[in-house]
Amino acid sequence: MSKYVFTIHHFYSKWRIICFKTQRLTPTSLWWLWSCNSHSGAELVLQLNEQKGAPNNQVTKRCKKERSSCQPVLDCFDQQYSQELGDLWADARAVLLDPHSWQYGVMLNCFSVVTDITQILQSQGFCALLPQTDVSMLLCNGPSTVSNSKYQAGKDSLLPPHYISKCPPNDSHLQPDSASHALGQDLQSEPSLSLPRPSLQCYIHPYPLRFPSQAHRPGQLKQYYLLNAASLLPVLALQVRDGEKVLDLCSAPGGKALAMMQCATPALLCCNEPDLHRRDWLAKTLESFLPHSLNSRVIVSAKDGRSFGQSAAGTYDKVLVDAPCSNDRSWLYSSSQQGEQRLQERARLPALQAQLLKSALSAVRPGGVVVYSTCTLSSCENYAVVETVLNDCPEAEPEDLWEEIAVPLSKYFAFSPAHPDHGQTLHKPSPQPQNGTVSTYHHRLGILVVPQFGKTWGPMFLSRIRRRK
Ligand SMILES: C[S@@+](CC[C@H](N)C(=O)[O-])C[C@H]1O[C@@H](n2cnc3c(N)ncnc32)[C@H](O)[C@@H]1O
Known part of the structure; x- marks a missing residue:
């Protein structure tokens, strides 16, 4: 089929x-x-x-434009992933080698005032990946509840009248009665701030249709951001709440930072990126999608993420480590010289990733949460990094994402059985999650999205770790 x-x-x-x-x-x-x-x-x-x-x-x-794949990279992936993924690798390989089969997600920008985009998407056969009920279940029923959040829900509707009058009847996140935007202390002290209630909405198509990217239009925020829909999973796992202090440790070009801002209104979102060129890209993304009224709470920093935790120990409620990684989808299309070079550098990535994850665990407050993610299938950069850090950090407690993320979203994403070398499985479970059949222990180190025919999203690995109180 x-x-x-x-x-x-x-x-x-x-x-x-x-x-x-x-x-x-x-x-x-x-x-x-x-x-x-x-x-x-x-x-x-x-x-x-x-x-x-x-x-x-x-x-x-x-x-x-037809892109050709890089043979040394493909050979390396063949050798490693056929062992680690078994039968799943054949399909994943075919998908990665055929860009015409790739699907694209369209994440709406709740800060944009133009409202016809939902109808256009629906008329073209796109459907919502995260119906509002599912999102709220994912975000509210998870085990994470931040008790010291400054945010308390209020009832003020702060949407400007011109914004409300443009709302189409079926656009629930823009409705006047759902538009009440309750603010924490900091926000309340800014009378000029008028924002819609954050609402993460992403549209996907069953076929590999690429919605056009949007050109910059001076004075107008962009309406949507194109992304691999699996990129939203680490953001969902982070469960950002209003009023929290959040760190995006490896932030450029900013897709996940934008997604976080569609989920909630944090008191502070620090987007960190040490690479100058990529930091410029990040700044442009933030400028094109977020209103000026958020400038004081969305900041960009330029530190080496490995030392961030030392300088900001225990500061953040949530930290995302979307780590530099092998990036299988893009590495496969390297030039042969670039491919050889990348493969040599690949061996150094797990050490860097473990340092970043440890730094994140220092930056988060006791009881706070770190999500670690990559866009590679490589178990050395995924399960092995998490396992190393857990062994070194007794205060770190992994949380199982199988029931919370993999089970409800298995209709759209193909999740892999865990890698047997990393204490994940005693026997090979079904590749697709089924309620109640997989013990929580099996996925405690993280979950992996593997591109498959009809579900071409990924690769994406995500793991959630809580710092014990
Ligand atoms: C996978 S990308 C992040 C993608 C981004 N989170 C998004 O969703 O758009 C990894 C980023 O980590 C940055 N990076 C590399 N080394 C780093 C370090 N030592 N500390 C922090 N970030 C680093 C890279 O420059 C790159 O921009």
Whole structure:
């Protein structure tokens, strides 16, 4: 069945390219062109005219470009992942080697005042990954409750009238009665601050359709951010609440920082990034998506994450360590020289990752939570790093994410059985989570999203660790 779905994806992608190459605008290619290029009916006409007159425009180029994989990297992955993932590697390999099969998530920006995007997405067959009920269950029913949060729910509606009047009836996060935005002490002392209630919404499509990225428009916040939907899982696991102090230790380009700001209004979100170029990128992301009124609570810092914990011991309620890693999806498309170099550096990553995770555990207050994540399938950078740090830090307590994240979201994501070398499984469980069949012990070190046909999200590993009180 999954292979069948994949074949349809593949056929559809190729057919779409043919439409562009022949310049024949069938109803569906018209629709796709529109989805690639425009945000309104008026813009649609303009974009189509440009498309006809300019065969080498950006969209055509993107479709024509075929990327070739890097053989040394592929050989290395084959050797390691066929052992670690068993049968799952064949499908994961095929997905990673076929960018036409990749799905893209569209995370809405709740701070943007333009409201037609939900209808456009729905009319194109996108559906909500996280219906509001599921999000609130994920965020509220988990074991994490921060008792010292400064935030207390209030009833003031701080949405400006022009914002409320633009709300479509089915856009629940923009409704006047759900728009009451309760603020902590800091926010209440800022009378000019007017924000919608944060609401994490991500739309996904069953087929590998790429919604167009949005150009910068001066004076307007961007409406959505394109991402691999598995990137949201570490943010969900972090369970950011209003009024908390949060550290994003490895932050650029800022996708997860944005997602956190869609979940809640923290008292402080410190986005740390030591690389100058990537820090600029991060700053641009934050500027394009967040209103000025949040400037005082979303700050950028430039420290080496390994020493962050020493200088800010016990300061934060929550810390995300989205660590530098092998990044399987992008490494596979390295040039051969770059690929060889990356493979040499790969051996040094677990030590760096463990240092970052330990630093995060110092930066978090007793009782606070650290989420560690990577976008590699490599168990040396995932389970092994967590295991090393747990062995060295008696105050660190791993929390099981299987029931909280993997079970409710298994409809969309393929989660791997844990790696047997890391104390995760005594016997091989089903690759897909089933309620009540897997003991909590099996996944205590973390959960892994493996790209599969029809569920091409990932790779993404996530682990949640609480600092004991
Ligand atoms: C996987 S990326 C983070 C992606 C980001 N969280 C997001 O969602 O957009 C890892 C980041 O860690 C940064 N990094 C590398 N070494 C670091 C260190 N020693 N301390 C902190 N960050 C570091 C890299 O420059 C890179 O931007």
